[in-house]
Amino acid sequence: MKIALFSDIHANLPAFDAMLNDMDSQKPDMVYCLGDLVGYHIYPNEIIDEIRRRAIGTLKGNHDEKVESIITTSESLNEAGKKYAYHLINQGNRDYLKALPAHIRLEYKLNNNKLNLVFAHGSTRSIDEYILIDTEENYVLDLLKEADADLLFVGHSHKPYHRILQDANGEFKHVINLGSVGKPKDGDVRGCYAILTINNDSSTLVKESIKVEFRRVEYDVELSAKAIENSPLPNEFAENLRNAN
Template structure:
């Protein structure tokens, strides 16, 4: 698959006062996606951004792609999305992820794959936010450790100067990395779900996973960004877990994929 340009600016309205919902790692979990969108719809949200991995793991890949298309949600290419188009990109997956991804790929209709193929792995919102799946420029890379966060901040400073905030997914864990004016990078320990951002700092922010959270809790995770002042709010919502599990079992996907939804690992 040939990617589009690594950084592409999204031309959309930029209201002075806005709220953006960030979601990620839906992974074919329609019940979780519907629950999250239901909560988002209760607020005055200007835009919804999906940070990648619409498919894989769970049992509703077609329905999730259809809903994201229907809602005109801005979407980023995830590593599972790319592998659903060309299965060779799943060769490094663990066996359970590979089996589920192969099932997703077989289940998707040509129009679903065409939608995924049009997605880019790294994009900008206006000239203000960088949005990507794993690491900027690479949907397979992770931002889990300090050296990885430093590398991502360096990418932003070199490739997108002036952009202070990046949003990413892939790890299925909520996270906030910060780079201060002296260049010190650290991971913030969140004592509460809301955070006021410092306009002098750079940030890398992960909303957690909608469809397969891995923070030892099963509720679907997402995030709301508000402007004036810049704040983020981590949110979680219950969904019909048992229906999602039943679909996995009906599709004869690995049993562990159903069990892990309940344990959040």
């Protein structure tokens, strides 16, 4: 079973198109998006339309959550709505963002053992919590136990990692941050997404039985940056793409 997961597109259509082309070549069995479809770029409708056309299971990110409250307040719209291009999102797509779930849970039965996968944008506790590679180990283990998660997939920080922790029962738990398709912050300008491979032998008792591949995808960063500079959005957003910060 191959599952493709991605997050934090942030309305960057050139990066998104490149990621989709690479992802399609991998022929995943399932695809999920962990949110933040919008913000920081000028193509929110194109991103949402393609997500909806493909019927990709999608979570609500913190930017997706902010759209409705900001777009309906004229004072806020002048300050934040236009800054992040929320005002470009059409009503149908705003309704779609508003209805997205906070979490997705998958439970597998493999050789009479269960394997629980939980997807969240920031964490299962908060949509805008950062779960980083160096977040305190006991805190993360408590979070996993609370969520009943053997594998926890998150986004939000835009910094990819696969962290393996061992709990008090000797089981191996996995936290995977998907990085960002459209706004990397780890110094690598290429978009990032992940392929999870599980099979009948995958187990929390065997550390290496969970396979996660991070795929970095090149796209025309300069074309994307110029599109921002030719729009009313702040030029710093273009520089962030060029510098991956």
